[in-house]
Amino acid sequence: xxxxxxxxxxxxxxxxxxxxxxxxxxxxxxxxxxxxxxxxxxxxxxxxxxxxxxxxxxxxxxxxxxxxxxxxxxxxxxxxxxxxxxxxxxxxxx
Amino acid sequence: xxxxxxxxxxxxxxxxxxxxxxxxxxxxxxxxxxxxxxxxxxxxxxxxxxxxxxxxxxxxxxxxxxxxxxxxxxxxxxxxxxxxxxxxxxxxxxxxxxxxxxxxxxxxxxxxxxxxxxxxxxxxxxxxxxxxxxxxxxxxxxxxxxxxxxxxxxxxxxxxxxxxxxxxxxxxxxxxxxxxxxxxxxxxxxxxxxxxxxxxxxxxxxxxxxxxxxxxxxxxxxxxxxxxxxxxxxxxxxxxxxxxxxx
Numbered sequence: 622x623x624x625x626x627x628x629x630x631x632x633x634x635x636x637x638x639x640x641x642x643x644x645x646x647x648x649x650x651x652x653x654x655x656x657x658x659x660x661x662x663x664x665x666x667x668x669x670x671x672x673x674x675x676x677x678x679x680x681x682x683x684x685x686x687x688x689x690x691x692x693x694x695x696x697x698x699x700x701x702x703x704x705x706x707x708x709x710x711x712x713x714x715x
Numbered sequence: 716x717x718x719x720x721x722x723x724x725x726x727x728x729x730x731x732x733x734x735x736x737x738x739x740x741x742x743x744x745x746x747x748x749x750x751x752x753x754x755x756x757x758x759x760x761x762x763x764x765x766x767x768x769x770x771x772x773x774x775x776x777x778x779x780x781x782x783x784x785x786x787x788x789x790x791x792x793x794x795x796x797x798x799x800x801x802x803x804x805x806x807x808x809x810x811x812x813x814x815x816x817x818x819x820x821x822x823x824x825x826x827x828x829x830x831x832x833x834x835x836x837x838x839x840x841x842x843x844x845x846x847x848x849x850x851x852x853x854x855x856x857x858x859x860x861x862x863x864x865x866x867x868x869x870x871x872x873x874x875x876x877x878x879x880x881x882x883x884x885x886x887x888x889x890x891x892x893x894x895x896x897x898x899x900x901x902x903x904x905x906x907x908x909x910x911x912x913x914x915x916x917x918x919x920x921x922x923x924x925x926x927x928x929x930x931x932x933x934x935x936x937x938x939x940x941x942x943x944x945x946x947x948x949x950x951x952x953x954x955x956x957x958x959x960x961x962x
Contacts, residue, residue: 632871637854639854675949681895688777689777705806
């Protein structure tokens with residue numbers, strides 16, 4: 622038997638489990654311990670909200686914010702495509 | 716088997732909800748499909764339709780860069796892997812049978828190209844950066860928790876403060892996006908690969924594991940460290956005490 626105090630997770634552990642929690646990847650017993658902790662702990666709730674906001678704001682990044690296809694690469698690839706078309710035996714029916 | 720990146724992949728069966736009642740994971744996935752199905756697209760490519768190729772490159776290229784980052788170290792190598800992949804895609808196009816989604820097939824080609832590059836880079840173990848000494852990924856400094864002599868060891872001594880109510884208001888939105896963009900760009904390649912595939916492209920955990928050859932556990936460690944760093948960057952930007960002094 623464990624009493625309530627022993628069952629409580631330290632906040633330092635809780636903040637390391639947030640991604641697992643958001644992925645719903647925790648075993649059921651750990652998940653309910655974490656839920657119980659979050660219900661009581663303002664600091665960890667705030668940390669969880671901040672992670673959730675981080676995920677949401679990262680999701681707002683557009684493709685061009687992180688991995689823009691630059692013009693030189695586009696031209697290179699289009700050149701490679703033209704070369705590929707030319708060396709094909711003949712147009713293949715789709 | 717890597718599955719296609721369906722927009723629905725982001726919705727967990729039971730999305731955790733915070734005490735404040737907000738559903739915690741609710742990214743709208745980035746929709747990249749233009750409504751052209753794979754068969755039509757592949758037929759156009761086989762006919763030599765340059766616009767179809769330009770379109771597919773535009774759509775897939777960013778994702779391919781993200782996956783490549785899971786295998787090779789330098790930006791230069793990432794670019795090489797992605798360009799080589801497109802060449803290999805063209806060479807293999809007549810063999811594509813449409814049994815998997817075109818994107819899945821292209822990613823599988825990239826994985827092969829990337830693996831051989833990784834070997835050339837003498838990086839036979841992917842994710843070399845995932846070593847125990849990469850401790851800067853903790854979400855909060857350890858001195859924010861009470862030490863062993865504290866009244867409540869391991870619990871907060873300096874808890875986080877809530878961020879400004881709406882970080883996406885017109886005033887902050889552009890700046891916030893820059894902060895996130897810079898933080899993501901500064902991550903180690905493997906962390907950057909995972910966070911962009913998961914949180915920007917909206918891939919599921921299983922899809923990322925398949926594409927990067929990672930276990931679920933390692934994938935989540937990388938994701939957590941990546942998010943932890945982006946959270947820190949946002950905290951410096953959005954914490955109310957910092958916000959008040961803003962020009």
